[in-house]
């Protein structure tokens with residue numbers, strides 16, 4: 001069986017497989033570790049593996065490479081990118097900085113390494129609130145690239161960060177109507193949505209969290225069932241962790257097509273070195289790791 005072959009090859013090649021919570025269930029099953037961006041960043045930093053197969057989108061593989069520069073980081077699906085990360089290109093940010101030299105730049109970790117090389121600090125959806133609250137700056141703050149996450153932080157913290165005009169197609173697509181319909185179908189289930197959803201969606205949900213935050217929420221809740229407003233892979237992850245609870249999706253499937261590009265046959269090929277190896281110019285490596293390290297120190 002392919003799964004057995006993958007597990008054997010993983011051992012033989014001394015490879016660690018990291019997988020984001022949004023990848024297909026069979027890929028989650030063979031991973032050494034599943035998690036959100038923050039958890040995977042920490043794992044990449046702490047593991048001393050010489051080979052990492054990263055089942056996620058490209059910016060995540062780049063982050064793993066920045067934190068574990070000696071490791072060979074292979075992406076199983078060369079074309080798995082994050083459209084939101086592509087919405088803030090380094091050239092556009094460089095031009096913006098030239099016009100706004102005083103701005104302090106907070107970047108969601110969903111950014112390319114080239115863009116990270118131009119920012120002051122990174123955040124994930126799991127630590128953004130904590131880090132933005134602690135920032136000690138009188139400078140105007142630009143939050144990029146996710147305008148929804150930025151707007152949700154502005155509203156919750158009563159602050160006025162400038163927002164880049166990026167967004168995640170997958171989460172931006174979720175409407176208040178979807179939430180209302182799901183509530184009618186499952187009236188006793190709290191609604192948990194991702195912080196990348198629009199502010200009006202967050203407003204009518206019971207909680208807006210990162211995927212790791214969703215796991216903690218469920219663990220600490222006495223509810224028996226939950227409505228989950230994020231990519232469907234998370235529903236599988238929650239069902240695996242909490243088999244005695246029920247998890248419902250929204251009336252239409254919430255899918256990230258890029259995460260779904262990662263399949264077991266591609267993971268097998270990646271273990272043979274056939275995927276896309278992340279390689280970054282040295283000057284980008286040196287500069288882009290700084291805002292991530294700042295984030296890890298503060299989170």
Ligand code: SF4
Nearest residue numbers: 057082083168170256
């Ligand atoms: S779910 Fe959205 S933010 Fe996450 S990788 Fe897919 S497109 Fe990017």
